[in-house]
Amino acid sequence: MSWTISENSFWGPLDPAADAGYPEDRPKRKGFFTDTSICIGCKACEVACKEWNDVPSDHFDMTATSYDNSHSLNSNQWRHVAFIEQPKRLVTEGGGQDTGLRGTVDLGMPTVPPTGAAEQLANGADDRPDFRWLMSSDVCKHCTHAACLDVCPTGSLFRTEFGTVVVQDDICNGCGYCVPACPYGVIERRKGPDGAKNVGIAQKCTLCYDRLDAGKTPACAQACPTQSIQYGDVEELRERANKRVEQLHDAGIMDARLYGNDPTDGVGGTGAFFLLLDEPEVYGFPPDPVVTTKDLPSMYKHAVAAAGTLLAGAAVAFLGGRR
Amino acid sequence: MTTGREVGPEGDPSEDAHTHDQVNATTDPLAGGGDNAVGREGLQGVRSQTNATVGTRGGRRGSGEGGSGRRRGGRRGGGRGDRSMVPEAEFTSYYGRPIVKPSPWEADIPAYLFAGGLAAGSSILAAGADLTGRPTMRRSGRLVSIGALGFSMVALVHDLGTPSRFYNMLRVAKPTSPMSMGTWILSAYGAFAGAATAAEAARMLPPRWRTRGPLRRPLALLPYVDRPAGVLAAVVAPAVASYTAVLLSDTATPSWHSAYRELPFVFVGSAAAASSGMAMITAPTSEAGPARRLAVAGAAFELVMEHRMEQTMGITAEPLHQGQAGRLMRAAKALTVAGAAGSLLAGRSRALSVLSGAALMAGSACTRFGVFEAGQASAKDPKYTVVPQRERLEREGPVRHPG
């Protein structure tokens, strides 16, 4: 890591690997574009991630609220598929052509319409159920301005040459500062299970740093059967995502929007960004996250002022009276 | 958040070939032509359903609940029995689950916040006492500071996930990490406070050791170390007292981050009150005049700044009034007020000094634990992440870098 504080070091668009001091011949920034509109909730990404990264499997149980049985992103869950069931039609309210993502190709998605409705759907009948699934595979965002990395006091979290954010297991001392710093609630100190490796150490997605090093695709993207998870150069993925949104809009799916793709946003854009079909918080994302260190210069100023106040106050207490 | 409206006009879907034609061919029915006509009214209908509805009851309740209606994102935080300052905000979430994660920190950290403040204030009082000829207050200040610092160190190491690696804190100095800065501030402070206390301890040795025996030479250096070390410790100490506010605020924990402007002032006030309280207990009343004055000033300052802090925090001030944090903050206020009043009246009364001092220390500890717990609670409820961001979006639009 470098100590040069460039103009946008705290906030604003920049190439994170360049900012971290990697030379010109570094690889292009790598990331994920997760297109949730074609996610079928198969959890292949979750499994592939656990297998490849040797992430312990624990606390799997049904949440009793949805098909989600892996709860959240956490130290033992580096990909997490959210299942949202909404009493809402997939596409249009006011009639029109069924341009639904489900209508044409049966991807084997679980459906729970009343008996007979599936056939009606297939027949193009208009009384489609007032119900849709949203599924989304969440992951560490590999932020341009990563709060976790900024606040890490040991240098365990570092910026790789691919522009990703990775924990060095052998350096982290488990101070836990990265955990509350992440605006997306991704990174966590591993609590168990007993006997698992790296207990007491912060854990999260590495964007399969080892695979990237070997020129391979991260396990989750490799395993995703619908290419909902697309891996590649962030720049190229952003263009791809823009086209995809436009395509969906043309098809009448005006709910489609990108999340995290804008390099001027509160975290300087994320290396892993998403196409969503509803507001971010529906998926468990913060609606408009801002990296906490954006305010750090101001925090330090306030702290210095407070320190000065304490010293001055004490001086007055000693000089201000005689008893 | 980018809505589709910002997407530029370029890029006909049919051009979206190259590497992704496979994706589109197999999974995307939209790529394959067909009638894409959708009535404008239809779109409007969809848009209106997806608009954010902070403060609008009912508009979006479906999405956070799943189909089951078992949990409502918008209902969490209500019905806790504590008073609610603002009308319940309506918001959406993923089954009411937290968005940000609470820190994994336990009681060690608020205990350290208290002890660090106590150490810092005591060093300042000790230096003042030294410079104004108050030997007992100087001595007790120095001893308290090193004791509190030692406690702090143990607490900080104990709270690590892998305590045996605490020394990794020393491998970097990172301005973007308040914890790293704090490590170095504490190291510098510890060196000075340690030297001052060593000098103090040496004074307590039998006088004849200064003129005879193996310690004669090192003890002769004493005058050169004593006061300078004490003064240097007092110069660094305020940073020890105030950086801990940055430590908490430089997170995504809603009730800590939103307090960042006032929290350092609350914490230095709290440190002044606690250390003055300790001095009122440990120093004779004849020497403790400055401590009594600083106690009143520190307590008043803390209360005023805490009040201001809550005014600027918006909805994230709520956790300071609820549950465990609420009880702690109420206790803090009562104890601090009582301690300050007692300090005003204490004068030469030994008993009243001790009582007031104890109340001030307890008040300071409650403030630290209360602020800590409020932050933890705010991280566990998605309301405090979603609602402030939604409110900001409605007020100012999305946060975007101008350049």
Ligand code: SF4
């Ligand atoms: S999403 Fe969280 S854990 Fe991932 S890089 Fe950003 S701040 Fe770090």
Ligand code: SF4
């Ligand atoms: S827990 Fe580990 S990775 Fe996280 S901030 Fe502390 S040292 Fe860094």
